[in-house]
Amino acid sequence: MHSVKITTVGASSGVILTKEIMAHLKVKKGDTLYLTETADGGYRLTPYNPEFVRQMELADEIMHDDREVLRALAK
Numbered sequence: 001m002h003s004v005k006i007t008t009v010g011a012s013s014g015v016i017l018t019k020e021i022m023a024h025l026k027v028k029k030g031d032t033l034y035l036t037e038t039a040d041g042g043y044r045l046t047p048y049n050p051e052f053v054r055q056m057e058l059a060d061e062i063m064h065d066d067r068e069v070l071r072a073l074a075k
Contacts, residue, residue: 002018002020002021004016004017004018004021025045025046025047026047027047031047031048032047032048033045033046033047033048034046034047034048034049
């Protein structure tokens with residue numbers, strides 16, 4: 001298990017990631033990380049996943065274009 005420290009960054013707060021953690025996540029300074037809530041109430045920290053973003057954009061488009069069909073199926 002790894003621990004991280006919360007520190008002040010300007011008027012906000014930030015988390016310090018060690019070189020080991022960054023290497024494991026395959027990220028570098030300036031990359032975006034995403035927090036996903038887990039079933040046990042915790043969070044999972046993951047790097048940017050372009051395939052997931054693409055799938056979500058397609059899902060948004062389908063839900064918008066076919067909202068009447070989806071509404072009927074939900075009943």
